[in-house]
Amino acid sequence: MTEAAAPLPPARTPGRYAVALVCLGNICRSPTAHVVLARKVEDAGLGEQVRVTSGGTGGWHVGGPMDSRAAATLTAAGYDPSRHRARQYEDDWADEHDLVLAMDGQNLADLRAVSPGLAAEGRLRLFRDHDPVEPGGEVPDPYYGGDDGFEEVLAMVERTSDALVARLARAVAP
Template sequence: MSLPPPREAGRYRIGVVCLGNICRSPMAHVVLEARVAAAGLADEVTVTSSGTGGWHVGDPMDPRAAATLAAAGHDGSRHRARQFATSWHDEHDLLLAMDAANLADIGGGTDRVRLFRSFDPEEPGADVPDPYYGGDRGFQEVLAMVERCSEAIVSELATSLPTSLPSSPDR
């Protein structure tokens, strides 16, 4: 699946959105940001996350989400929940909603607004289920989906960005 072009030369901004910004979207944010950095694209790609609701604004990630990330070698300790604002449509090149309800809440699907799992090689377009009311297994399943999709997104970034953005001297 191809990426929409950047709004600004030299920069690509991705926003990940779920309901409260304490489980799914921060997990995706942390993993995608790590994959972007590992691919050498951190100077060109920015990842942010938010929730459609404001209940958790300023709160850290759900402890189960943080523990699941930590067990996989990721650090989610810097995360603080934020609420999605309509300005994100103009500030981001790509918005990725975690499920169909989140997608509807942020204005529905467009070239720049898609489901996170539209990049899933196993189940393209499926929802990332909300693990909040379940146990640890749900968080592990979300992490597996996030890792798979993040790999596909970074692969697409790596092939798309050199033609869209100025090349880095070390590339």
């Protein structure tokens, strides 16, 4: 069974599911995924059952807003990024989340180092393991590129979030 075909790990609390999205600084990729996934969860009527959070493996931007280019890309697509404030992934997230999704291989390796139990339980994966177009791919970091990189990330995040919401709906079904 491929990672993309692997079922979601079971909810720690029946009928509820907590997902954390993690990148390096929590200002571009993971907040984009957070805003999009949270909206799609709400639109699917799962807002009371599924909690979405995001953080970075590094703490450089804690408390700050997301990158202005990421925010502008989200706003242009009809999302509201204004409430995001960068957070850092903390060790206790391993016990609070049913699934932790890293944006790239280095984020995944960093998370394995600080939360080895998550990987052993199958609760630590790449975000794009759920991508119907390229399962297991990485979400590229658009920070040092142009606006088109942020648009590419948004397209990946939207289609992956659609697939993930369908799986989350099954995970919280009675």
